[in-house]
Amino acid sequence: xxxxxxxxxxxxxxxxxxxxxxxxxxxxxxxxxxxxxxxxxxxxxxxxxxxxxxxxxxxxxxxxxxxxxxxxxxxxxxxxxxxxxxxxxxxxxxxxxxxxxxxxxxxxxxxxxxxxxxxxxxxxxxxxxxxxxxxxxxxxxxxxxxxxxxxxxxxxxxxxx
Numbered sequence: 001x002x003x004x005x006x007x008x009x010x011x012x013x014x015x016x017x018x019x020x021x022x023x024x025x026x027x028x029x030x031x032x033x034x035x036x037x038x039x040x041x042x043x044x045x046x047x048x049x050x051x052x053x054x055x056x057x058x059x060x061x062x063x064x065x066x067x068x069x070x071x072x073x074x075x076x077x078x079x080x081x082x083x084x085x086x087x088x089x090x091x092x093x094x095x096x097x098x099x100x101x102x103x104x105x106x107x108x109x110x111x112x113x114x115x116x117x118x119x120x121x122x123x124x125x126x127x128x129x130x131x132x133x134x135x136x137x138x139x140x141x142x143x144x145x146x147x148x149x150x151x152x153x154x155x156x157x158x159x160x161x
Contacts, residue, residue, distance in 0.1 A: 078150035107137035
């Protein structure tokens with residue numbers, strides 16, 4: 001059972017941003033859909049969602065409440081081996097995170113799909129060298145059929161600012 005809180009209202013003060021107010025707390029962290037942002041004029045408003053390079057299917061990244069959700073990235077050069085494709089994907093992730101004012105030291109979660117699970121050790125060699133020491137995110141790595149059979153790896157991450 002989730003711990004109960006005794007507050008009828010919770011207010012967060014975020015430096016440089018509006019205050020956040022929520023009512024009827026049933027646990028210490030109320031769901032975001034019950035949060036209201038109060039502007040400096042005292043008017044409620046919806047929280048801003050930033051979508052990077054959206055198209056009809058997806059956005060390269062979506063930023064909301066200081067979290068950055070990065071699309072599944074794949075290698076641009078599909079002729080490269082698993083190490084080359086992994087490096088290409090990680091370079092793309094670095095660029096996307098930089099666009100949103102964060103970096104790989106702020107990773108929270110990673111989901112990795114490899115075409116052949118036997119390539120996991122080679123992929124992990126590049127992944128581990130890329131990660132800052134002691135800053136590994138929560139992660140899953142599974143074998144999957146890829147949309148393009150030339151793709152060997154796809155990586156999707158979530159980071160905070």
